[in-house]
Amino acid sequence: MHRRAQFENLRASELYCPTCRKLQPVRERLLLVLPHAELYDYRCTTCGLSLGSREVKAPAQALVSASSPTRRQPR
Numbered sequence: 001m002h003r004r005a006q007f008e009n010l011r012a013s014e015l016y017c018p019t020c021r022k023l024q025p026v027r028e029r030l031l032l033v034l035p036h037a038e039l040y041d042y043r044c045t046t047c048g049l050s051l052g053s054r055e056v057k058a059p060a061q062a063l064v065s066a067s068s069p070t071r072r073q074p075r
Contacts, residue, residue: 015051017044026051 017024024044032039035058042052 009056011054012042012052015042015044017047017049017051019047019049020044024051028054 011028012026014023015026016022024046026042027045029041029043030038031041031053037058038056040054040056041050042054043050
């Protein structure tokens with residue numbers, strides 16, 4: 001289980017692009033922010049083709065605080 005934790009925050013810097021037919025640097029773009037995760041898209045810096053995606057899950061603490069509504073104190 002410890003080995004798997006090493007790759008939880010892995011980010012790609014280069015990916016193979018089938019249009020350019022070679023390994024290309026990629027740009028990571030934030031696509032969508034959800035209550036439980038953020039979705040990122042990897043695009044080729046040369047041709048702009050989408051080469052992959054990554055989902056970053058919110059920490060458990062953030063999920064608990066996001067799901068519980070805040071209550072106002074009566075005046």
